[in-house]
Amino acid sequence: MADLRSNFIGIKSPNPFWLASAPPTDRKVNVERAFRAGWGGVVWKTLGEAGPPIVNVSGARYGAIHGPDRRVIAMNNIELITDRDLEINLQEIKEVKRAWPDRALVVSLMVPCDEDSWKSILGRVEETECDGVELNFGCPHGMSERGMGSAVGQVPEYVEMVARWCKAHTRMPVIVKLTPNITDIRHPARAANKGGADAVSLINTINSIMAIDLDAMAPADAIDGKGTHGGMCGPAVKPIALAMVAEIARDPACAGLPISAIGGVTTWGDAAEYIALGAGTVQVCTAAMTYGFKIVEEMTSGLAAYMDRKGYGTIEDLRGRAVPSITDWQHLNLNYVAKAEIHQDLCIKCGRCYIVCEDTSHQAIFASLEGKRRFTVNEAECVGCNLCALVCPVEGCITLVHKTRGVDPRTGLPYDRPAANWTTHPNNPSIANAAE
């Protein structure tokens, strides 16, 4: 049986599934329910500085987009950091850590961008004997208007500066949580690394307006007729987060920087993908807020079963395995040829492949054969784009087949040409220039 134990920058947990800093981790009662359910760790909902508590709206904090059967595809929130008194939070964190010594308990922090504020809060948090801190440089709504959250995360110099202060003022491991609302995620990641952060976590939520109510002419779930952008999360953001995690994982300037991955983790498989891209732990929120804490049972059992199947004994055995396969476009083999093949025994003759290829792609599918409704690929036109396979409602009915023998009727070139990419391609202007 696979060993799911995790040791992330010295923070140990029985499994790599942590609850992300968010509403589910705002209070002791929730966190203890999560631990009882089997979660490996939590990042406590972001604490702010001492003083008058944060005020939240008293209307809809959350929005969502749904699939046809009310399946939550994404959520969005405009909740601010914890609105509970700092002392209550610190007391509860201390109690929970004492009661659950084997679980990871990291505390998320967001205070104004000056050294004293950070030094002061770090001292208080250290007293709780929690396992580490996560710097919330990510939330895109509300707090960013006050110069915190993503307002910091969007300026790499600030990220580096605050990370450095924190490392100077605490012995605890420091995780920097990154905002995705930025052009190139590598810059704040490098800044965190340079500032001495022990790890980065990503992604925080994505700027979002979920829907416009066309009767009210206002954002859906408005507050007294008005709405504001929130932060989006859930299954829909996973591809964005995967790309960002991969960018950091393969960035030489961030080599060895541990990653706690966040973004739409709903099942064990999502988590395994992030781990394959180098993440040491994964953080979950939307799935828990959709189904409750019990989902962790599916996650741990599924991940263990997969690792057993593949012969990975530990998380470290699996971690980062897919990173070498991520590359730049210019390094893709341009002599690799694949073409679509429609498996007639599986085809239900809906014709979606035909119409999308005909209307929007390469006119590479025939709709009939000898007067009968039969969909077949015209290899003389097929560029192997995959669109037909993606829109086909039957899994496995259309596949891309790697061509290795013969001549491509589309290009007249043999299929078995040796690998070559854009960097050596004759059409590449930079090569032509170099030759001149």
Added chain:
Amino acid sequence: MTIAAHPPGLSDVAPGRLDGATIQSNFADLHPPLTPHEAKVESERCYFCFDPPCQKACPTSIDIPLFIRQIAGGNREGAAKTIFDANIMGGMCARVCPTETLCEEACVREAAEGKPVSIGLLQRYATDAVIEGRQSPYKRGAPTGKRVAIVGAGPAGLACAHALAIAGVETTIFEARGKPGGLNEYGIAAYKTVDRFAAKEAAFILSIGGIEVQYGVALGRDVKLADLRRDYDAVFLAIGLGATNKLGLPKEGELENVVDAVAYIAALRQADDLTTLPVGRRAVVVGGGMTAIDVAVQSKRLGADSVTIVYRRGAEKMKASLFERELAQTSGVVIRNWARPAALEGHAGVFSGAVFEDTHEHEGVLASPGSVFRIEADMLFTGIGQRGTPEALGGAPIEVKDGRIVVDGDRRTSLEGVWAGGDCVVGGEDLTVQAVEDGKQAARSIVAALGVASA
């Protein structure tokens, strides 16, 4: 039809076998309408196929993927309009079409998983939103001065009249009965069209204007085809099948409680209170089509203890679809194949049972080996087919085959200026949806022939 209530003992035929509440529940909607959420989920199952097989399977060629996508997008009335553009009786067809042998059989999800998109229910969801107490969403065309006579206010007649109204052609419908709708109103099992839907739909169609209906006027009796040809620019015959087939057995016309199923269903549909309709404690039904199934199931739901359908050939030859046969069986009706009635029995002029002879088929010909059995019953329903009444044409030179009118692809008869459609024509499938298509095509052809703007 002679139905006589008799005390138990001799022959037990009585009304009110079940209390009103039970009967009401027995005759409730067979397929309850989809809720908005169900409709949304079901609509998302449609693959929006290229050159959609469902649309091709629909006699009226409704753009099914488009209307389903409109439902998914929340445009329910737009979906209804897409349906009505092809089939103004989309509401009734959603209820009575044998979708399992039409659109839903062709649905690629039927091939994929044996679970087609519920096209019929979605069509009902869309059309219900518009029909209920609403005006036709179509505008009557500017008057062209042309006038067409339509005989019969059933599906074919109403569809033709509606299409002609859009084209600005005035119509007068001559209807022998007292209400519009034809078999929608007088035939069809009650649990398929609850809450007086047939009447609502007819009112919805007629609301476009430019359609006058004269009730109680029968062709051949009250009005002559020759006069209609003289007085109108064109004539559309949608007279249905006016007569039913007989068993051809001795005593058939004499015994009480040997009943024509079509007439019984009409009485049932028109009954204000189903507890007043007499039904036998034991009923036997002869036939294998929809009429036989409908009368059998409804008899059971009125409270008959035992109902047996006897059909002379195998189940696969029955015109009633598998769904309908199963509906009968799950309603408690016994279907007995390979037998036909040989003699009717009675006491004192009242039906008491029938003798059936076993049958088998040899090189396509039915034969009886000689063995017989007897079914004792209080009522016998005949549901062995309807036939045309070409005598109503008054000897007009219109080509007729097997009692039905011969038409071309445009629904023209062999007589100049006369079109025909619905159950009365050759090749008809005796379906509401086919009748609507006939009316639609005839209207197109009439509009073209009259030289007015196209419908």
